[in-house]
Amino acid sequence: MAQQEEVFKKLVSHCKEYGFVFPSSEIYDGLGAVYDYGQNGVELKNNIKRYWWDSMTLLNDNVVGIDSAIFMHPTIWKASGHVDAFNDPLIDNKDSKKRYRADVLIEEQLAKYDDKIDKEVEKAAKKFGDAFDEQKFRETNPRVLENAAKKTELHTRFAKALNDNNLDELRQIIVDYEIVCPVSGTRNWTEVRQFNLMFATEMGSTADGALKIYLRPETAQGIFVNFLNVQKSGRMKIPFGIAQIGKAFRNEIVARQFIFRMREFEQMEMQFFVRPGEELAWFEKWKQTRIGWHKALGLGDKKYRFHDHDKLAHYANAATDIEFEMPFGFKEVEGIHSRTDFDLGSHEKYSGKKMQYFDPELNKSYTPYVIETSIGVDRMFLSVLAASYHEEELEGGDTRVVLQLPPALAPVKLGILPLVKKDGLPEKALEIMNDLKFEFQCQYDEKDSIGKRYRRQDAIGTPYCITIDHDTLVDNQVTIRHRDTMQQERVPIVDVEAIIREKVSLKVLLNKIPS
Numbered sequence: 001m002a003q004q005e006e007v008f009k010k011l012v013s014h015c016k017e018y019g020f021v022f023p024s025s026e027i028y029d030g031l032g033a034v035y036d037y038g039q040n041g042v043e044l045k046n047n048i049k050r051y052w053w054d055s056m057t058l059l060n061d062n063v064v065g066i067d068s069a070i071f072m073h074p075t076i077w078k079a080s081g082h083v084d085a086f087n088d089p090l091i092d093n094k095d096s097k098k099r100y101r102a103d104v105l106i107e108e109q110l111a112k113y114d115d116k117i118d119k120e121v122e123k124a125a126k127k128f129g130d131a132f133d134e135q136k137f138r139e140t141n142p143r144v145l146e147n148a149a150k151k152t153e154l155h156t157r158f159a160k161a162l163n164d165n166n167l168d169e170l171r172q173i174i175v176d177y178e179i180v181c182p183v184s185g186t187r188n189w190t191e192v193r194q195f196n197l198m199f200a201t202e203m204g205s206t207a208d209g210a211l212k213i214y215l216r217p218e219t220a221q222g223i224f225v226n227f228l229n230v231q232k233s234g235r236m237k238i239p240f241g242i243a244q245i246g247k248a249f250r251n252e253i254v255a256r257q258f259i260f261r262m263r264e265f266e267q268m269e270m271q272f273f274v275r276p277g278e279e280l281a282w283f284e285k286w287k288q289t290r291i292g293w294h295k296a297l298g299l300g301d302k303k304y305r306f307h308d309h310d311k312l313a314h315y316a317n318a319a320t321d322i323e324f325e326m327p328f329g330f331k332e333v334e335g336i337h338s339r340t341d342f343d344l345g346s347h348e349k350y351s352g353k354k355m356q357y358f359d360p361e362l363n364k365s366y367t368p369y370v371i372e373t374s375i376g377v378d379r380m381f382l383s384v385l386a387a388s389y390h391e392e393e394l395e396g397g398d399t400r401v402v403l404q405l406p407p408a409l410a411p412v413k414l415g416i417l418p419l420v421k422k423d424g425l426p427e428k429a430l431e432i433m434n435d436l437k438f439e440f441q442c443q444y445d446e447k448d449s450i451g452k453r454y455r456r457q458d459a460i461g462t463p464y465c466i467t468i469d470h471d472t473l474v475d476n477q478v479t480i481r482h483r484d485t486m487q488q489e490r491v492p493i494v495d496v497e498a499i500i501r502e503k504v505s506l507k508v509l510l511n512k513i514p515s
Contacts, residue, residue: 043411068222403461
């Protein structure tokens with residue numbers, strides 16, 4: 001665990017050094033849990049968004065997109081339940097004066113049991129080698145079973161407290177399990193209380209006439225209030241979906257772990273409208289589609305798992321998270337929820353406008369049920385970076401840091417490097433770049449030795465580099481260098497565009513997603 005934390009620190013430092021993520025307002029000492037994306041970060045982020053958008057709108061002929069406003073009528077948030085129920089359980093440590101989410105403290109305690117079990121398994125695997133039967137060991141080893149039982153006991157108690165909204169019980173669990181403050185190391189806790197996460201502001205030119213509105217805490221409601229607009233203008237038939245990418249804002253109690261939990265973040269959400277009674281089948285279908293989208297990136301299938309919710313939101317009849325193994329443990333990157341007809345029904349009630357769909361096949365009107373897929377862009381960005389970051393030892397004792405990003409997501413697709421800064425090589429390199437820059441993001445670099453330039457491209461995840469040397473001027477060929485293997489091959493200049501395009505196209509990823 002300590003080693004993973006050290007890797008995470010290096011990753012955060014790498015993000016700043018190579019133009020991926022900067023602390024926001026840094027020259028003014030920053031702003032808590034707010035970050036800016038640098039020149040390479042914004043390219044990677046946009047590529048992630050394009051991968052998601054195309055997978056939704058191109059691969060599904062019944063999914064279309066919108067872009068709704070951040071400011072919305074305040075009654076929308078009353079109808080959605082956010083004004084009354086968008087809360088987190090807050091607890092303070094009296095000694096450190098630090099504030100925590102009570103549920104997160106307990107989830108971290110649960111994770112400790114998993115860590116203990118994994119350590120027992122690792123020790124046994126080293127001891128028994130190829131003869132080791134992991135499944136049998138997990139089912140029979142006394143220490144593994146003891147920790148599994150403790151975890152089950154805590155999990156059962158925790159889930160009941162969440163579902164009962166029992167704040168006193170949440171505090172009692174923290175006390176009974178002797179959970180300490182990570183800063184002070186003490187157990188001097190306050191009571192648990194609810195904390196609303198929405199940012200409020202005012203709209204209007206005078207104090208008396210100002211309307212209290214909220215920065216949206218999610219993008220989904222912009223889809224729901226436009227349901228009929230999209231359905232009628234697009235002549236959409238159930239089942240169909242509406243996708244959206246946009247900013248959301250939450251006044252998080254505990255904003256930490258770099259860009260994993262921020263107060264200003266971006267979501268990619270799709271609401272899929274279905275007939276009542278068919279929602280759970282569609283829920284299962286979208287679960288498999290979404291996990292397939294993640295696994296198509298090739299970051300490692302074992303890094304993903306489903307985690308069913310212990311407490312269902314007020315609008316849901318089924319919910320699961322896709323979790324990814326971050327350097328600080330398995331964490332949610334995407335949620336899949338069966339939201340029933342709560343949202344459309346509630347907006348119909350509060351607005352007085354009919355929100356039903358007339359189904360010509362059934363010859364009747366009804367309020368559709370909804371399956372939601374909601375993924376955090378920033379969390380997805382972090383998971384891709386964390387899985388791609390590698391430190392490698394090379395022959396001769398040299399080392400390199402390389403981001404083995406999926407080529408289609410890499411911020412720069414091709415590095416263009418003249419071997420030396422003379423003899424017409426820079427001119428030839430720029431000529432090639434001017435031909436290729438219309439197809440994909442290229443980066444020209446002539447400073448330092450060719451080895452150092454390769455290292456710089458490795459560090460930002462550039463999948464391919466071409467080197468222009470003196471022979472290029474004679475035979476019109478360049479050397480392509482592959483990031484992951486560092487192998488090189490000689491190819492004609494006229495073939496470079498086709499070779500790189502084939503390797504870095506989003507189509508490569510989209511083809512891997514199960515239909």
